[in-house]
């Protein structure tokens with residue numbers, strides 16, 4: 001029998017109710033995931049498909065599933081679908097089919113299973129789960145995708161643990177797993193995930209937004225947020241969603257990213273962009289790139305197509321050419337507004353601080369998809385009248401953004417030099433790892449940046465469960481978030497307007 005290598009499937013694993021509590025694991029379990037238990041997770045019960053044979057999964061997984069049956073107290077998800085057969089097709093051993101009743105004879109406690117099942121179900125309430133965008137096991141199975149759409153998830157409000165007697169039977173069944181009828185597959189899915197996901201949170205830059213530009217700033221982030229949410233609801237990944245959002249904002253001349261970027265000392269556009277995938281910690285960045293409409297897409301190509309984390313200036317341009325990314329004239333990226341601000345800042349009586357504040361408008365997004373994978377994307381033209389070749393915080397890992405499924409994702413905006421000094425995005429996730437909420441962690445890191453280095457900025461933050469925050473220490477930050485078909489948005493501190501996601505802004 002070919003074994004299923006659990007470590008290849010980060011979403012399949014053993015878990016305990018409390019992070020760090022391994023008591024529910026079978027003694028002597030050889031699971032490679034044994035030490036990776038960090039989050040409260042969901043257990044999944046897979047009912048047999050009446051029409052199909054089940055195949056035996058790796059017996060170790062069966063064992064751990066049984067342990068879960070015996071020890072998991074409350075709050076369990078069961079998937080009533082033969083999704084497991086997707087996994088099982090990698091193995092040869094036939095497990096059980098309803099027609100194959102001989103295998104249920106004798107020692108198989110059929111009634112026990114049925115009773116347990118009825119008992120479980122009587123304490124279940126259905127919860128919607130989005131069809132999974134991509135079959136995580138698709139490398140092994142190609143004809144089973146239809147099952148994705150048949151997943152029904154039940155959340156327990158209360159569960160009666162099997163009696164000792166039942167447990168003993170289960171243990172027996174571990175040894176004779178050919179006769180087992182019920183399989184438990186355990187997914188590392190935080191329990192709250194089902195309700196709160198997917199979610200996308202977007203910013204259009206922290207700073208001081210002139211009154212006449214506040215409406216377009218807000219409507220732009222709202223429109224981009226909706227677009228990102230559509231991607232997520234359609235089963236797209238969080239990475240697809242954040243890249244879509246940022247691409248839209250780069251194309252919108254109201255922001256300091258892509259078209260609309262601020263100009264450097266020489267009156268030219270040089271842009272930075274960054275993406276990060278929380279599942280693998282893969283990153284991609286470009287810095288000081290010119291003549292490209294969507295630096296965020298180039299950053300994603302760096303992540304996907306190279307073994308590097310960041311390409312800069314001419315090297316990035318060469319890479320873009322090799323990838324067939326079209327070059328655009330710099331003029332097409334420069335708006336009248338950007339040129340006006342640049343000139344104003346060159347005037348002898350210009351107040352450089354005031355001018356800097358007026359031009360903020362870096363864009364960024366974080367998202368968690370239905371699979372619980374987090375991602376971030378950030379793109380900027382940098383700061384006004386910067387020196388040629390200046391690289392800001394945006395493309396630096398942990399500064400302009402960070403994404404890690406173990407803690408969350410952040411995209412930042414604000415004074416890049418200050419953000420780099422405190423490694424703002426990673427600092428926020430550090431606070432979250434210490435137990436702070438997304439909101440509290442964002443506030444404390446921003447407060448630290450202000451007090452320690454005098455820097456102002458803003459962030460959007462999510463945790464893998466879908467809790468999110470849009471926080472800033474600057475006067476304003478255009479932001480929006482979409483979750484549970486509701487659009488949230490705001491510009492000044494304390495604002496959180498809501499409307500249905502379908503309502504035009």
Ligand SMILES: NC(=O)C[C@H](N)C(=O)O
Nearest residue numbers: 361362382392413414416
């Ligand atoms: N507006 C911004 O967010 C600027 C960006 N953080 C930079 O310093 O490059």
